[in-house]
Amino acid sequence: MMPTIEDVAKLAGLSPATISRVINNHPYVSQEKKDLVFKAMKELGYVPNSNAQRLRKQKTETIAVLIERIANPFFSQLVESMDIIANENGYKLLICQTNNDKRKELEYLNLLKTKQIDALIFASIESEWSVVENFLQYGPIVFCNDFAESASVPIIYLDQYRSAYTGTKHLIDKGYTKLSYCGGSKLTCLGRDRKNGFMSAVEEAGLNILDQWWFKDALTIEDGKQILRKISVMDNPPDAIFTGSDEVAAGMIKEAKSCGIKVPGDLAVMGFDNQPIAELMEPGITTICQPVKQMGIQTMDVMIDLLVNKRKLEHRFIQIPFHLVVREST
């Protein structure tokens, strides 16, 4: 079947060791033999068996990245840029969808133990750091976008507190007083910081938030529509809403049209991310621009540095800049 290194050796009249040296660009192989090896390899259509190499070298040249869902544009863009950098450096990127399932997350973490990956990136996290920590002995771990409390590894992060504060402040400055908050799925560090930023601006302005103005688990366009329907039948509805995603905001705007609610006349809507959709909607969605690609690139740069230059794995926060994009929805 597939030719092995031994077949090449035989054909070239050399030893497997020499073939291996050529494959791995070792110095001290005469040009003459090198040519012989290349010729034999070509003739046989030889390619080294990666599993044998991995077993021997105890390395896989593969990095895993854990995300919620690839169909979420934020993650697909993040992953795209990570993949490019990884490939440029000779690494493969394994994309792992957790769907916010702790069990699946743990399974993926086990890839480190079973030597199927050299390193792992969390772009979404469910587990406690105390659990994750145990896997550090098997390879470097880096956080990006979200992180686990008290994690002692590099964290590439956008200041959610300040960005939410900025967005909320914008609403307040525009004169809105009945603010609603629409958060994501879980209360991770990201969710917590974002909520605190919102609250901080609200308290500073001395505003009061009714219980019914709080929404959570809003992730999709559909979620946005549903929330808007709830708002549409409220006795005392909010006059502005801060959402954690452009998709939710888009769903709300779409549904508002059906319900006869004017955006921003009756309800101002803020998104988050600055996805393409934020610009395309009518009205355009005011949002916080997160440089997703940059985040992916920088995260992978850190990881490559760890892997290639064997830099020490230590805690540091790398801030990603953000900015407010004002459009018509507020």
Next chain:
Amino acid sequence: MMPTIEDVAKLAGLSPATISRVINNHPYVSQEKKDLVFKAMKELGYVPNSNAQRLRKQKTETIAVLIERIANPFFSQLVESMDIIANENGYKLLICQTNNDKRKELEYLNLLKTKQIDALIFASIESEWSVVENFLQYGPIVFCNDFAESASVPIIYLDQYRSAYTGTKHLIDKGYTKLSYCGGSKLTCLGRDRKNGFMSAVEEAGLNILDQWWFKDALTIEDGKQILRKISVMDNPPDAIFTGSDEVAAGMIKEAKSCGIKVPGDLAVMGFDNQPIAELMEPGITTICQPVKQMGIQTMDVMIDLLVNKRKLEHRFIQIPFHLVVREST
């Protein structure tokens, strides 16, 4: 460092073979020994080294899928559903972005040869079948969405000819006579069939298409905007345009607003895919609904069948249904 099967054997007072049997659920292991093995494994925190398993078994439980870009919503949705089915059947899905680069595609094909994957799915293809064919000896290959001419393997496909014909017919029935066509990147089977479907409806109606009404390489929102700008300055512009993607259509509609062109008054715009954006835009985009998830699921079902039941790899067309979704943009 990491405990090996031998460590477990020693601790349990058994042979490595027995441990292996337990790991692989072989019959004929007494419950008593099994318990001993589990206890020892747990105590050592043992996990089998997959590279050793792969080398020995000559299997990876990994399937690759080749796509253009993961940030394209069509592909990210496709991949999401494939991943779910793959995981349910104990397979990992390796996502490979080719960016329409033949060289990269070939690199990924080589994963079959180097035993890093068991099988491969093309959801986008650049190479000739004559090239791809040579890799069949290393594992099954299946096409999905697009395919290579004369490929002799399963092809999961949406009838592009009929769908384009249907969409174009819709425009003609609405009374538009100056039709423009806006195609994708390359002239693959998918692109060719779609174009033929368009032409067929056009010829049937006896319409004339000006040279300047043909556009190609349109993929993104930005591309759509640019094309609209070109149209906006034409002496004799089209009155309806058939595009190959909702994103292109969305870009055109957005830009039309800036240019003072009415959609559909001055220009009717048709999309393709029925992405979420098609519903969200104002006007809503008339489009062809492609059941992406179903496509992903069915493709993976075929692949799993091939892999698990060792079904024979033979040519067959599996049709995915489509339907026209009429909204306001036409």
Next chain:
DNA sequence: CTGAAAGCGCTAACAA
């Protein structure tokens, strides 16, 4: 500069 040989961790005959 090159080759011989050991062994990465596991599985599957073959024996017992």
Next chain:
DNA sequence: TTGTTAGCGCTTTCAG
């Protein structure tokens, strides 16, 4: 039902 043994294909000392 269990153990012994021979590799899977490659890399890396260690000798020469």
